[in-house]
Amino acid sequence: MTTHDELLIGLLSISDRAAQGVYADQGIPALEEWFAQALASPWRTETRLIPDDQAAIESALIELVDDAGCDLVLTTGGTGPAPRDVTP
Template sequence: MQNAEWNEASGSIDESWLTWHAVYRVIPDERPLIEDTLKQLCDDEGCCFVVTTGGTGPAPRDVTPEATEAVCERMMPGYGEQMRAISIKHVPTAVLSRQTAGLRGKSLILNLPGKPKAIRETIDEVFVSIPACIQLLEGPYIETNDSIVKAFRPAGLIRKSKPKS
C-alpha cells in the first residue's frame, strides 16, 4: 500500500486503493461507545475489516484494545506484535503501544496507532496478510493492485481466475 495516503485533516485513508466500500465513524475515547460501534460495524453493517486508529497507548483514556477484546471472540496477537516490531524501528516509545487485533464473526478488527505517520508505516506492512485472513473467515475475496500492495495468500487460497461478472 505504498501509495495510500493518510489524510491528517480528516483522519481517513485515501480510498483509491480500496476495491470495496468504506464506512467511517468518528467517536470519542469511551469504551462503551467503542464497543457498541465495533459491534454495529461488524454485525449490522457487515464489515469484513474494521480499522480503529488511536487509543492504544498507556494513558487512562486509551481503552480501544480493551473494547476490542471485549467484543471479539478470538484475538489475533500476531498483528499487534508485527505493528510494534515495525514501529520500534522508527520510535523507541513503540514499546508502549497496545495495538491488537481480533475476530468477531466474519470480521477482522485491527487497532492501528493514532499518529498518521505510524499508521502509514504499519498498515503498509500488515495489509499484505489481511485479504487472506478475511478469505479464511469466509469473507469476500479481496483483489489488490499489486503495484500498491501485493496480498500474500497461501497456495490453497489463490484464485485461479477471476469470476465472470
Template sequence: MDRPARIGILTISDRASAGLYADESGPAIEAVLAEMLTSPFEAISRIVPDGIESVHAGIVGLVDEAGCDLVLTTGGTGPAPRDLTPEATERACEKMLPGFGELMRAKSLERVPTAILSRQTAGIRGRALIVNLPGRPSSIRTTLLAVMPAIPYCLGLIGAARIETDPALVAAFRP
C-alpha cells in the same frame, strides 16, 4: 463472497467526536486503501469518543449492523488513561490475532522509539477482521502497508468478502 467489501473506518477521538477538530486519520485510512486495493470497496466511516463502551459499540455497529468485512480503527492505542481501544477490541472479538500488533510495532520502531508504547491488536468478530491502527496519518500508512499482505487471506479464511491489492504496492499472500 461476490460483492464489494465493506470496510469500516472507526476514528476514536474525544476531540474529533465533539467536533473540536477535523478527523484526519479516518480520511488517511480511506486514501491508503484507495491506493492499495484494486477491488471495489465501500468505506463506512464513523467517529466515536475514547472509552471501552463507545469503541465497543462502534465496532459492533460496523460489523453486526453495517455488515463490514474489515474494520480499521485509528486512535486510542497508547498508554494514556483514555486510550482503551485494545480493551474494547478484545471485548468485541471472539478470537484475537496479536501478530498484527507485533508486526505494526516492529515496523513503527524502525521510525520512532516510542512505538513500544503502542498497544495495537487485531481480532475476529463473526466474519469480520478488526485491526487497530495508530492515530497518526503517517503511521497509518506504514502499519497498513505492513499488515495488508495477510489481510486478504484472513478475510478469505473467515468467509468475508474478497479484496485484491495492487501487487506493485503490496502483494497479498495467499498460500
C-alpha cells in the same frame, strides 16, 4: 462478505477532541486515501468517529460488524499513556 462483489470496510476513528469538533479527524481520510491506492477491487467504507470511551468503542465495533456487515474493521486514534485510552 457483502452480497455483491464489493468489500465493505469499517473505519472507526477514536478521538475525544475530533469527536467534539475541536479539530478535523485525519485518521479516516488517511485510511480511505490508502485504500484507494492499494485496492483494485470494488470497495466502500462505513465510518464512525467517536470519543475514547470503552462502551462507545464496543458498541461501534458491534454495529459495524453485526449491523452494517463489514468485512474488515480498522480502528485508528485514541492512543496515549492515560488509563482511559482504551482503543484496541
